[in-house]
Amino acid sequence: MKLRFTKMQGLGNDFVVFDAVRQQIDLDAAFARRLADRRFGVGCDQILLVEPPRLPGTDFHYRIFNADGSEVEQCGNGARCFARFVRDQGLTDRDEIPVGTAAGAIRLYLEPDGQVRVDMGMPEFRPAHIPFRAASETADATYPLAVEGQTLTIGALSMGNPHAVLIVEEIDSAPVAHLGPLIERHPDFPARVNVGFMQVLSPTEIRLRVYERGVGETLACGTGACAAVVSGRRRGWLSERVRVALPGGELMVEWAGPGHPVWMTGPAVRVFEGEIER
Numbered sequence: 001m002k003l004r005f006t007k008m009q010g011l012g013n014d015f016v017v018f019d020a021v022r023q024q025i026d027l028d029a030a031f032a033r034r035l036a037d038r039r040f041g042v043g044c045d046q047i048l049l050v051e052p053p054r055l056p057g058t059d060f061h062y063r064i065f066n067a068d069g070s071e072v073e074q075c076g077n078g079a080r081c082f083a084r085f086v087r088d089q090g091l092t093d094r095d096e097i098p099v100g101t102a103a104g105a106i107r108l109y110l111e112p113d114g115q116v117r118v119d120m121g122m123p124e125f126r127p128a129h130i131p132f133r134a135a136s137e138t139a140d141a142t143y144p145l146a147v148e149g150q151t152l153t154i155g156a157l158s159m160g161n162p163h164a165v166l167i168v169e170e171i172d173s174a175p176v177a178h179l180g181p182l183i184e185r186h187p188d189f190p191a192r193v194n195v196g197f198m199q200v201l202s203p204t205e206i207r208l209r210v211y212e213r214g215v216g217e218t219l220a221c222g223t224g225a226c227a228a229v230v231s232g233r234r235r236g237w238l239s240e241r242v243r244v245a246l247p248g249g250e251l252m253v254e255w256a257g258p259g260h261p262v263w264m265t266g267p268a269v270r271v272f273e274g275e276i277e278r
């Protein structure tokens with residue numbers, strides 16, 4: 001059976017997107033890994049499924065699979081591509097699109113300039129809900145983490161999916177390839193974790209690299225950008241509106257503080273369409 005897909009990207013974080021409203025898709029971990037393979041498949045960081053709604057008040061359901069085949073709760077760059085996809089495919093004519101995910105509902109807004117703005121919902125700091133093994137939440141949501149005999153300081157939070165955020169002096173020489181996999185699979189993060197390395201340039205500007213759970217380092221991570229800004233604000237380093245420079249390009253992230261949702265704005269681009277044998 002042949003399945004139609006669209007290859008998309010947001011700041012070089014790339015996706016294979018399927019319309020699972022109008023075609024039947026049986027996506028298991030093995031098929032997800034084959035699709036994501038850059039030599040034997042299409043090649044992508046995540047596979048996104050656009051499904052009929054499950055949550056009340058939403059227009060669609062959004063499912064996300066990492067390149068290693070694991071199904072996850074949230075994906076920020078994918079959310080912007082989701083909005084562009086459902087409009088381009090004629091699945092909706094709305095500019096404001098409420099979407100259900102495994103982490104709850106989010107709202108996507110197609111802006112007149114072509115960018116997509118997303119209400120990513122509230123960050124979650126309670127350790128058990130991240131999930132992260134800590135006795136209780138600290139005042140600035142940072143914790144010591146023992147890695148290879150050294151004690152690192154990490155910010156820990158969930159943007160629907162788990163994130164650890166480290167502050168580094170210089171992003172280009174940050175030990176992303178070495179520490180990323182060690183922290184991703186650290187026993188204190190029982191569901192594994194996405195690992196962000198953030199250099200603070202000013203209260204309104206950061207540089208960020210993310211070692212993504214189930215993928216490795218990507219050119220950009222939308223939830224990682226949101227988590228970095230939220231963690232930076234909780235530590236008193238950042239303002240409400242922050243420009244996040246990632247290897248693949250820039251995002252704007254806004255967070256007014258506890259009790260408020262996180263907003264993310266950036267591009268979403270269709271690359272090509274294709275068919276693949278299931």
Ligand SMILES: N[C@@H](CCC[C@H](N)C(=O)O)C(=O)O
Pocket residue numbers: 013045046064066072073074075076077078161162194212213214215218220221222223224
């Ligand atoms: N690329 C994403 C995050 C995708 C999921 C993540 N790897 C996880 O396992 O939680 C983004 O843009 O947020």
